[in-house]
Amino acid sequence: MHQDVADHIVKNIHCNPPVHLTYGTGPAGSPRLRKALAGFLKSTFHAREDVDPENIVVMGGVGGINEAFMWSVCNEGEGIIIPRPLYTGFSQVIPARSRGVLIPATFQDLEGYKSLDDCFNPEMNHKAFEAAYMKATKDGITVKGVVIAHPHNPLGRCYPPETLRVIAKFCNKHKIHLLVDEIYAFSTFENPEIPDALPFTSIMALDLEENIDRSLLHMAYGASKDFCANGLRLGMIYSKNEGLIGSMASVSMFGWPSYIIQDSWATMLEDEKWTTAFLEKNQKLMADNYAATVSFLGKHGIPHYPSNAGHIIWINISKFIFPSITDSDGLQNLRHLKLGSDDEMKYREREGKVLQRLLQNGVFVAAGSSFFTEEFGWFRLTFTVTRDALEEGLERVWKTLQEVRKDAWAPAVQQTVEHGFKSLTIGMRLPGHSET
DSSP, X not given: OHHHHHHHHHHHOOOOHHHHSSOTTOTTXXXXXXXXXXXXXXXXXXXXXXXXXXGEEEESSHHXXXXXXXXXXXXXXXXXXXXXXXXXXXHHHTTXXXXXXXXXXXXXXXXXXXXXXXXXXXXHHHHHHHHHHHHHHHTTOOEEEEEEESSOTTTOOOXXXXXXXXXXXXXXXXXXXXXXXXXXXXXXXXXXXXXXXXXXXXXXXXXXXXXXXXXXXXXXXXXXXXXXXXXXXXXXXXXXXXXXXXXXXXXXXXXXXXXXXXXXXXXXXXXXXXXXXXXXXHHHHHHHHHHHHHHHHHHTXXXXXXXXBSSEEEEEOHHHHSTTTOOTTSOTTOGXXXXXXXXXXXXXXXXXXXXXXXXXXXXXXXXXXXXXXXXXTXXXXXXXXXXXXXXXXXXXXXXXXXXXXXXXXXXXXXXXXXXXXXXXXXXXXXXXXXXX
16 A cells, blocks of 8 residues: 555655745645645535634644644643553643643443443443543543544544534533544444444544534544655644634644645645555455464463554453453453553553563553553554564464463563564554554
8 A cells, every 4th residue: 555655656646846945834734635625624524514624734744634623622640531441642642731630531441331332432432422521520620521532543443423522512512622533434344343433423524513612623534544654744634713723833834744745745735546546455354364363362361452443452361461250251250450550550551561571472452441441351452564574473472372371470580672673563554554
């Protein structure tokens, strides 16, 4: 996929000195790209209303968008609610310049909680957000907004429209902002494991006039995932809040992406035939790699949470970390081992040793604790690499788990990972993908 993007850029982008070698029209974004994005949001995201390019700001990646959003809406000590498990990048940008506070919305302690499926249930989301808001208020934290990843990262599912409405209503009730990060919007695929899985529906495609003040609703998107172009460093926010748009444009002044890079993405968006074919090809490759991955996991008895969106699979290796208390499927007896329990320090020590052993074997899989998971044992594995790399990486993961089980957590001398090892990250997206 990387080569497809590279070929399109080489063929279609040409340097226009008056536009590309000057300051252009300023830091809010290339007029060409903002116009192309406006059309893309209307035609492909199915925005219910016409999209004004003036309501778009382009910055250096969606991570930069998220950080600038936090800086714009949060003062020091104020909070942002994010449902658990959550993308670890959010936990990094909230306390950065704004010195804000992350407020995780938890689910497993809620009455009626049964499984991870409840993380997408409208009623359970309402309970989780209200509980998080009440606790933050009790702790003296002023809540300024909610951020969600849709499709979800790390669970790899899309939120139902009704759940999005519930979250929007919650934000409107408390007069706080809602930012929906849709960076994985079209990184979706067919999965026979969940034939009734919901497709992606953008927040912009919903009629929310009666649910939320439009000045509180914002959407982020970027080139990194769907267009396999992390290196372009391009992200955007769409908002009808003039104050927010102005604030973020002012922040972008200190590092906006060059116009020639912005216009390279614009050439793709303007080429609707190419974009449609590219996204479809990407989705097919994702489906194939996902199927190969879950086949391997099933063969080796490693449970996973079925997904149909994003580049990741949420896998559970708890029976390798706590072999004496887990049963054959590794899941049923872990409810009492939630993060925050008395066993947390022991778990974190063992999780760290698993990570170290993975790196020693030249492969990286992200630990669940970095995603604020509520239950021990979960890791995030990214499957969008070349097939050869995927197969080799999975074998290295299995080798690691066998070593861990063989050691049976006997005391061992801590080893130092040598610099310069060749680590194969399942998730580097070697064929043109990239990890978030």
